[in-house]
Amino acid sequence: MTQLSRLISILTLLKSKRLLTATELSNRFDVSIRTIYRDIRKLEEAGVPVITIEGKGYTLMDGYTVAPVQFTEKQANALITAQHLIKQSNDQSFIRDFEEALTKIKSVFRSSIQEKSELLNENIHVFNTKNETISSNALSEFQLAITNFNFVEINYSKVYTDEKSFRKIEPCALYSTQNKWILIAWCHLRKDYRAFRLDRIQHFKILQEKFEDRKFSLIDFHKNENYPDT
Structure with a gap:
């Protein structure tokens, strides 16, 4: 180089x-x-x-801008492929925000790259054999709550029972497994970290109130295989 x-x-x-x-x-x-x-x-x-x-x-320095970057055909193809993979997500807010972002990115593609990316888009598909229809529409909001340290109030329905509970939480991290998004948060009801499936959160409210950063480590959390019941 x-x-x-x-x-x-x-x-x-x-x-x-x-x-x-x-x-x-x-x-x-x-x-x-x-x-x-x-x-x-x-x-x-x-x-x-x-x-x-x-x-x-x-x-x-904040506010400094450079000319739009140029994408190679392989890089454009990677974005198109990512779009199809993301469509398998069970969170509609994530799909919507990614597609809006990708539209902006595509606006700087050269015309030849745009034409080829459209061709690939018509000839690529990701099959999902899982028939579960439960979905969420909260990922984007919880991402903001994590990065801005906002308390969140939720009504949560447990996975293996019909029990519902009200929680005040400090959202810390997110991960995806089997097309489900899992939120890790400090739960003020349980006085400990808990894992919450986004599709089990029935209602939520992002509060203006801020919490102190607990320096949570997702890697350390996953070292404990016995995740506590939410």
Whole structure:
């Protein structure tokens, strides 16, 4: 990879991620950290407002924009394929938000790429043999609650019984398994972390009230195979 290609790639990465360290960039491009330092200086000399946060990494000044990126045919195909996989999700808000985002992304495709992506879209399908029809429409809202540390009130129906309960929770993480989205949250009723299926949440309300970050680790949570009953 030439230096120019690497500089363009670094700039694209800086636009796509809040913080990048010199070590991350060095490993990604298989060059020395000293080379990355030189690349950052080149970007600064070219007028790119790279901000160095001591001990954390590099970021771009808020509001800085670059020309739309160009997608290769394989990258466009990957997005089309992802769209079909996401349509298998049981959460309508997730499907809707992804399709709106993809529409914006497609707007920067070259005409030749657009034509081929439309052809692929007509000739690709993901079959789902599961017949379960229960779905949710809350994923997008809970994603916002996680990143903004908002308390949420929910009415929850347990999976194996008809028991319903009111909970005040601190949403921490999400994962998907067997086309079902699972929310991990600190439950104030149980005074512990609990797993909630989104399709079992009958009603919810995102509160303006904020909670303190508990530094939850999804990896550590999954090390415990005996998930507590919600």
